[in-house]
Amino acid sequence: MKTELKQAYIARTEAERYAASRLRHEVFAVEQGRGTSGGEDGLDRDRFDDHCEHLIVPHPDRADTVIGTYRILLSDVAEAGPGYYSETEFDMSGIRALPIRKAEIGRSCVHPDFRDGSVIRLLWSGLVRFMQESDVGCFMGCGSLTGQDVELAEITYACFRDAGRVISGNAVRPVPEAALPGFRTDIRPDDAKAAMRRMPPLMKGYLRAGACIAGPPACDRVFGSIDFFLIFFPASGNSEYKKHFGLT
Numbered sequence: 001m002k003t004e005l006k007q008a009y010i011a012r013t014e015a016e017r018y019a020a021s022r023l024r025h026e027v028f029a030v031e032q033g034r035g036t037s038g039g040e041d042g043l044d045r046d047r048f049d050d051h052c053e054h055l056i057v058p059h060p061d062r063a064d065t066v067i068g069t070y071r072i073l074l075s076d077v078a079e080a081g082p083g084y085y086s087e088t089e090f091d092m093s094g095i096r097a098l099p100i101r102k103a104e105i106g107r108s109c110v111h112p113d114f115r116d117g118s119v120i121r122l123l124w125s126g127l128v129r130f131m132q133e134s135d136v137g138c139f140m141g142c143g144s145l146t147g148q149d150v151e152l153a154e155i156t157y158a159c160f161r162d163a164g165r166v167i168s169g170n171a172v173r174p175v176p177e178a179a180l181p182g183f184r185t186d187i188r189p190d191d192a193k194a195a196m197r198r199m200p201p202l203m204k205g206y207l208r209a210g211a212c213i214a215g216p217p218a219c220d221r222v223f224g225s226i227d228f229f230l231i232f233f234p235a236s237g238n239s240e241y242k243k244h245f246g247l248t
Contacts, residue, residue, distance in 0.1 A: 003060040005118060008068070008126030011054040019066040020054045021045050027109040032146065034223045044107070048073060051082050055126050057119050059111075067111035068119035070127065074134070075102035086142055089178040089218035090229050094171045100137030103130070108202070120205070131234065138234075142227040143203050143211070144220065150180065153217050153226045154187040155195045156203055160213045160228075161185070162192065167214045172229040174218035180226060183216055206230055 011017045024044035028035045035044065053072040059065035075096075078084045084092060084104050095102070105127065110119045127139065145152055160166050174180065189195035196204065211232040220227045 020069040071107040073104040105141045140231040144225040170215035172214035178218035
């Protein structure tokens, strides 16, 4: 009989936060060969982690193991101190100016034995609960394409654009050192369904959930990826900010 998974929740102990960092290391560094190795301790950590909340799904049978995680950085914390992770790649001055509480999410990963969709659904449900309980007006962060495939980035952009999910005016742009050479915003795929099939599952999930691309992508040379800055306003509110960005 399949073991029932537990709901996602914010890590409460240092051991749970370390378990999330171990999972990130195992997925990003060991499995995918991306990012930093995390050193001899086998942890994926950077200068932002101590300022973040860590959403986790625990292993159903092993108390010391996490099988899914998201990192959450609240705007009042980021803007008072460390800044946002996304600012290592993007100019976010326009987003910072929004007078609402924001939450940057990232470092999302799922244990390879639990990639049937159930864990990511639990994580997304956990994000929604966090948004409601923490008075967060929008989620934002980098959505990544593994590798440096500019054509795939153009197809991904086109899918969001054709769904009305690209913010007008390029609200967020890559910093000069992270700009992606040769990227075009005017690509028109001949086969829309085939284009959607090429998108990574997580990016398709973000599109279907109503997330928007805020401008051209950046090149993340540390993780060897192409990153889009994504922003998501809940359907039930913040219509004035949606209108400001040309989304209504």
